[in-house]
Amino acid sequence: MTDHHPxxxxxxxxxxxxxxxxxxxxxxxxxxxxxxxxxxxxxxxxGSSHGDDVIWLAQQGWQARGCDISATAVTRARARAAxxxxxxxxxxxxxxxxxxxxEGEFDLITALYLQSPVALARATIxxxxxxxxxxxxxxxxxSHAAPPPWSRDAKPSTIFPTVAEEMAxxxxxxxxxxxxxxxxxxxxxxxxxxxxxxxxxxxxxxRRVLA
Numbered sequence: 001m002t003d004h005h006p007x008x009x010x011x012x013x014x015x016x017x018x019x020x021x022x023x024x025x026x027x028x029x030x031x032x033x034x035x036x037x038x039x040x041x042x043x044x045x046x047g048s049s050h051g052d053d054v055i056w057l058a059q060q061g062w063q064a065r066g067c068d069i070s071a072t073a074v075t076r077a078r079a080r081a082a083x084x085x086x087x088x089x090x091x092x093x094x095x096x097x098x099x100x101x102x103e104g105e106f107d108l109i110t111a112l113y114l115q116s117p118v119a120l121a122r123a124t125i126x127x128x129x130x131x132x133x134x135x136x137x138x139x140x141x142x143s144h145a146a147p148p149p150w151s152r153d154a155k156p157s158t159i160f161p162t163v164a165e166e167m168a169x170x171x172x173x174x175x176x177x178x179x180x181x182x183x184x185x186x187x188x189x190x191x192x193x194x195x196x197x198x199x200x201x202x203x204x205x206x207r208r209v210l211a
Contacts, residue, residue, distance in 0.1 A: 007118075008120065020049070020050075023080065027052050027057075030140070030185075031053055031057075039107075041062065041137075042106050043064045043065065043106060043108040044108070047067070050073055051080055051090070053066075055077070059084075064089060064090050067097060097114075097121075106132055107133075107136070107137045109140070111125070111129065112142045136210050140204070142202070143161055144199070145160055145161075148191060148199055150193070162202070163202045167182055170204065172206045178207045179204075179205075179206050181204065186199065186200055
């Protein structure tokens with residue numbers, strides 16, 4: 001945590017009010033590739049930001065739920081869903097995931113770049129998410145594996161997990177959890193000043209074994 005923002009809620013509120021003021025407008029590429037092979041059901045996105053992934057899932061036929069700690073992010077995501085006529089397919093709520101996850105079981109749970117420079121009980125969140133999968137349900141975790149070259153303040157040892165650490169947090173493989181994918185993948189990206197780079201991500205997909 002930083003001296004100026006010891007409270008995660010305050011940190012992320014300022015972030016969305018002053019830094020990330022608009023949506024990217026597109027769902028995460030890895031989510032699109034993986035969810036395209038799944039049968040739509042009930043989905044939960046952990047750290048839903050402006051709702052790009054939740055809205056995309058709803059457009060593909062999912063009942064999609066999203067949670068974010070920032071009230072500003074949730075308000076913007078709700079407005080976008082309403083503008084697209086998706087009020088019945090999308091549910092968004094403000095929630096501190098370090099305190100609790102929504103109750104119930106889900107066919108798909110996503111944690112896409114759920115990383116924070118301030119306090120976040122990330123390992124606990126991922127472990128709980130795995131326990132809330134329905135039989136045959138999938139958990140997709142995508143995380144930055146290393147800081148981008150244009151980042152000056154990143155602390156790799158505290159913010160960027162390894163694939164092994166992701167698997168340990170999820171509790172996979174196990175009798176109940178089958179590992180579909182667990183690897184480091186790369187993607188092209190462009191920095192704030194137009195700098196091009198190849199970034200590394202951890203991609204983990206597990207499935208709850210059919211009962």
